[in-house]
Amino acid sequence: MKWTEISVQTSNEAVEAVSNILETAGSKGVKIEDAEDFKKLRAGKFGEILDLADIPHVESGAAVTGYYPDSVDVEKLIPKIKQQVEGLTKFNLNPAPAKVLRKPLEETEWQTAWKKYYHPVRITRYLTVVPDWETYQKTADEEKVLKLDPGMAFGTGTHPTTRLCLQALEMYIRGGEELIDVGTGSGVLSIAASKMGVANIKAFDLDQVAVDSALENLKLNPDVKNIEIKPNNLLEGIQAQADIIVANILAEIIEPLVPQAKACLKPGGIFITSGIIKEKLPLILADLKKADFEIEEILQMKDWRAVVAKKSTELTSTKN
Structure with missing residues (x-):
């Protein structure tokens, strides 16, 4: 089978959104080259030694690449992708230069070309994400290793x-x-949460392809047995009560999620939400406060923000 590689030249802040556009358009995998991430790629105890000069990379901004089988009409698809990428300005994201390029690929190229970009990465103090084809040895007893298929x-x-x-x-x-x-x-957040000690996890995604992806990654972590993954639109129709709700989605989707999260959280429960570009932070904070959430803290990295909020315990106190 022959494939077509469609690559979008964009900005660091638009990487997540552009990745979603390519995947929604039918890409069978996404490769991300981010100039900011590449600057951090160094030899270290958590990955292999790399000769940076030998690795193709973007000098500035980012390139997001999708892969499409020959059954897809890329001639019609490319203008649609370009229109959607340029439309990200409506969400206060700068997608520039928003250039869309194409390149034919053979099956063998598609299967292996992107693997050299992925290596074990220490994400938090205790968590290391490892591509499923890599052999990795923990460096400390308390380290948690999470296997994923980046493809x-x-x-x-x-x-x-x-x-x-x-x-x-x-x-x-x-x-x-x-x-x-x-x-x-x-499924990375759910799998990580399980390894951190959460007892039971319900994971939802509107996209069945995402659900299938999460299920496959779950198989790569056989020690994790407590995650239920299903398709669902946000928390519509969900009656469960949770101690923690986590959502890594764009700010525009967080807005309708806030009241749903409040209904599904136990009193004093924690709502962790990311995917918030800094310009949207005041809007999300206002929505949370309107729903009687208490803002615990705001985390930041580059132009992105995450908010940790706590559901008020006032109603519980009133009953007592």
């Missing part, structure tokens, strides 16, 4: 929004909690 897209834990969520989870998980993961994508 399935939906995030590998390295994007700032995912890192912020993982850091917040590590800070707030005490062990034995009930957790809901909204917009699970690759």
Whole structure:
């Protein structure tokens, strides 16, 4: 089978959104080259030694690449992708230069070309994300190792929004909690939460492809047995009560999620949400406060923000 590689030249802040556009358009995997991430790629105890000069990379901004089988009409697809990428300005994201390029690929190139970009990465104090084909030895007893297949897209834990969520989870998980993961994508947050000690996890995503991706990544971590992954639109129709809800989604989707999260959280429960570009932070904070959430803290990385909020315990106090 022949494939077509469609690459979008964009900015660091638009990487997550552009990745979603390519995946929604039918990409069978997404490769991300980010100039900021590449600057951090060095020899170290958590990955192999690399000769940076030998690795192709972007000098500035970012390039997001999707892969499409020959059954896809790329001639019609490319203008649609370009229109959607340029339309990200409506969400206060700068996608420039928003250039869309194409390149034919053979099956063998598609299967292996992107693997050299992925290596074990320490994401938080205790969590290391490892590509499923890599052999990795823990450096400390308390280290948690999470296996993922980066070729399935939906995030590998390295994007700032995912890192912020993982850091917040590590800070707030005490062990034995009930957790809901909204917009699970690759399942990285759910799998990490399980390894951190959460008792039971429900993970939801509107996209069946994302659900399948999360299920496959779950198989790569056979020690994790407590995650239920299903398709669902945010928390519509969900009656469960959780100690923690985590959502790594864009601010525009967080807005309708806030009242749903309040209904599904136990009194005093924690709502962790990321995917918030800094310009949107005041809007999200206002929505949370309107729903009587108490803002515990705000985490930041590059232009992205994550908010940790606590559901008020006032109603419980009134009953007592």
